[in-house]
Amino acid sequence: MTDDAELLEALLVEGRDLVGRAAEDLAELARGPDAREALDGLFRSLHTLKGSTALFDLPVLTGLLHAAESRLEGLRDGGGLDDETAGDITGVLDVTETWFDVLEAGSEPGATLLQAAAALTVRLAGGAPGRDCLENAVPKSPVNIPTWAAALARAQAPGEAVVAVRYRPDAEAYFRGDDPLAVAHALPGLRALEVGLDGAPPPKAAYDPFHCRLLLHVLCAAPEAAVRAALRLVSDQVEVVRLDAGETAEPADLAEAAEEVEAGPLRAAAQTARVSTARLDDVAALIDELVIAKNALDHAAAQLAALAPPGAAARDLALRQATLDRLVSDLHGAVGDLRMVSLRGLFGRFPRHVREAAARLGKTVDFQTAGQDVALDKTVVDALFEPLLHLLRNALDHGVEAPDERRGAGKPEAARVRLAAYPAGEAVVIEVSDDGRGVDPAAVRDRAIERGLVDEATAGRLSEAEAAELIFAAGFSTARQVGEFSGRGVGMDSVRAALAGLGGRVDLDNRPGEGLTVRLTLPARTVLARVLVVEAGGERFGVPLEAVGETHRVRADEVTAIRAGRAYVRRDQVIPILRLRALLGLGEAPDPAVFPVLTVTAAGGALGVQVDALGERLEAPLRPTSGLLKGFRGLLGSMLQGDGRILLVLNLAEMAA
Incomplete structure (x- = not known):
């Protein structure tokens, strides 16, 4: 990356953060015109944005921000925030964010963007031509020395x-x-x-x-x-x-x-230094390679210990291995701390999308955010935009009622949609909540049966909470026709899969008639993936430990055939059981008298997965799939074992859906 590119990257990171802060302050100011602190914060953000863009010779954008700052001067002198000013400032933030997108793509602003900026500048200047503020936005040295x-x-x-x-x-x-x-x-x-x-x-x-x-x-x-x-x-x-x-x-x-x-x-x-994220990514990749090399050393040491009798040398090797394990783990954690970024920039991208979606759906929404200063690993933050955008659009489309329906239910005409984050021990919880209609378990059951996702008998055994979880089934949709935001059957299952790939999980807090909260729980830092190694059809696979409820051994005579499937009873609960061999297409084999079973949580409740054998636990970096395996259903990624072989890591719940 060239030095100029590094400066531009700094502008984009800082600029998007400032746009997000300005959007929050503007929303707060719109809710309470007397919010002096929000007004000062909005003014500071625009003032800083103007100065930063002036450094990069962007006179049109700088002039627009200068005009917006001048308009806010009237509010600081005691004027109230009218709808026209709020709309114009919102437009300024939208244009600025779009301009940053153009710069990041390495392009030049097109005629449409330039015309939008010019029109806003004229409007903010009270209808004046606005040429002066555009020409004077970037100070120039005079020819004659004053x-x-x-x-x-x-x-x-x-x-x-x-x-x-x-x-x-x-x-x-x-x-x-x-x-x-x-x-x-x-x-x-x-x-x-x-x-x-x-x-x-x-x-x-x-x-x-x-x-x-x-x-x-x-x-x-x-x-x-x-x-x-x-x-x-x-x-x-x-x-x-x-x-x-x-x-x-x-x-x-x-x-x-x-x-x-x-x-x-x-x-x-x-005493700080700005380091490009690309360099941090390189360091993190090297640390991952170091972990893999350490695992290979552990494997070699285990083989050596099996050949040599125990003694002082073996004990000394084990001690040094433990020290190396601790140092590598500490180093991995230290690099992870360097990659922590706040959610402010991510959250700041959503007000515009929510506003546009609500306008297209004809709904009035009060969008609120909280916990923007909570920090997560940059890789996780970068991967959260699409899942959160889907959840917000889902809340607007399916959760929030139309204004007349809300009035009839005794609710405020403006629906509340909230995006919030808070730390929870070693994890971070992000919630998308609304005060809409919630999820109707009976309607979800009927729709799942209609789409062939579950049979009537299975659906009848589900509790209300388990029925609501059916919205995570692949292909599920309550929409009767395809719309701009729904009806294609690609929905909440993609959110759950994305969270599983990040080492997180998704939970629902459903209040029928009152609203829905979708809760995402994510590791605060990039941690080494911990998997349980299992065997099926002569092959070894990994299953994330957090996805396994428990492991136990089941006798063949405890399994009962039910229609085309099988099930067994554990703690007075009927649990369907599937063979991992069959899920992977690895052929059939007679069941032994006793076999190991993993219990996982799927869309229909608890599910047992039969495997041939249980192996060791492994901790290593999880690599996303690529090439022919990219997008393969039920595959989270891969990792290297100590002997150098590749281990595929499975999402059993998705495979069984």
């Missing part, structure tokens, strides 16, 4: 190229959390600093200590790009002029300027 810059030049060393800065902080700088003196002191190559008042001092009676009236003049012996980079958050409050003396040393690119800014005193005090 008087203030010429005065600063007297402090210039002979033969030294410097940059003069005139910094007039905004009057509300203190309320925004800006520290003008700290900003000036952090400039690279600081040579001179003059601090004065902007204009004549006010009368004593009118003096306001919280009103910033400073005027700062700064001289820096640094490239102009580096100075502008350091001032990107206050770019609308500064004038920058380059004063040449002999040859001017310009940085090769923006990355060099950024390096000089990173070396400033504020950054140095933080």
Whole structure:
């Protein structure tokens, strides 16, 4: 990755986070016009976005954000948030997010996006042409050196190229959390600093200590790009002029300027470094390879121990193996900690999708988020967008009633849909909840029977909670016709499969007539997959330990034939039983007198899976499938065994569905 690309990646990460924060503050402001803290937060987000985009020569986008910031000034002066302003600011956030998508794809904004930005800028400016704010969004050095810059030049060393800065902080700088003196002191190559008042001092009676009236003049012996980079958050409050003396040393690119800014005193005090996610991914992959190598060493040591008599050497080897296991595990955990990111950026992507889906469905929705600062492994966060988007659309389409239906049920016309996250020990729980109609177990039973997913006898034995779980069956849908968001039979089963691939699970909290909560439980950090090795048809397979309820041995005479299937009774519960051989197409074989069975939870309740033998437990990285095996039903991934052979890891519940 080039340095310019690293800077752009930083803009996209920071920018999307700011868009998400702004969307949250705007929603809070819409619910309570007196939410001063939300207004200040929204203003700060737009202000920072404007400064960041100005650094990348995006005058149209910067001008749009400048116009939005100016519109918010009226609210800070006591005006209320009207529907027009709320809609315009929402449009600004949508355009900004779309612009980031275009930049990430390596493309240039098309005519449609540019026209949308221009139209919004005009509207935000009260119908004025808006050309000034677009042209003035990125500060440019004037051709003639102004008087203030010429005065600063007297402090210039002979033969030294410097940059003069005139910094007039905004009057509300203190309320925004800006520290003008700290900003000036952090400039690279600081040579001179003059601090004065902007204009004549006010009368004593009118003096306001919280009103910033400073005027700062700064001289820096640094490239102009580096100075502008350091001032990107206050770019609308500064004038920058380059004063040449002999040859001017310009940085090769923006990355060099950024390096000089990173070396400033504020950054140095933080003792932090920005590392690209690609490099962290490379390190994580190396750690995974180290775990595999460690497992191979364990396998070799076990073979050696079987050949050699026990003694001091064997005990010493076992001790060193235990130390190596601990160090590798600690190293894997430390790298996992580095990959932790908050959910704020992910959650910030959903308000627009919810708003658009609700509008298309003709429903009024109050969308709320909570727990955005909860952190998860970046790989998990990246993989959660599609499952969460499906759950939200499902809530809007199937869960939330139409406004007239809600009024008839005595509910508020605006439905509540909530996306929340919270830590739970070593796991993180993400909930998608709504106050809609919930899941009708009887209707789900009938629909599952109609689609041939369960027979009537099985459906009749299901409890209400088990019947509700049928919505996770492959091909299940309550929609009678295909719509934009439903009816294709690709639904909640894909959500459960995606969560299983991430080492998580999905649970329902169903309240018929009152609402539904879909609860996703995920490991907070990337952990090594723990599987139980089983044998079937002469082959070895892995089953995730968290998917196995229990293992036990069943006598052949305890199994009863039921129609085309088989079942046995355990703890007064009838449990259907399937042969793993048959599920995998590995041929038939006579059942032994006693055989091992795994119990798992499937869409129809508890299920027994008969295997030929149980093996050891294995802990190793789980690799996603690729090539011909990609998308193979019931296959979670693969891992390497200690002897170097590949072990396929199965999703038994999905295979049995």
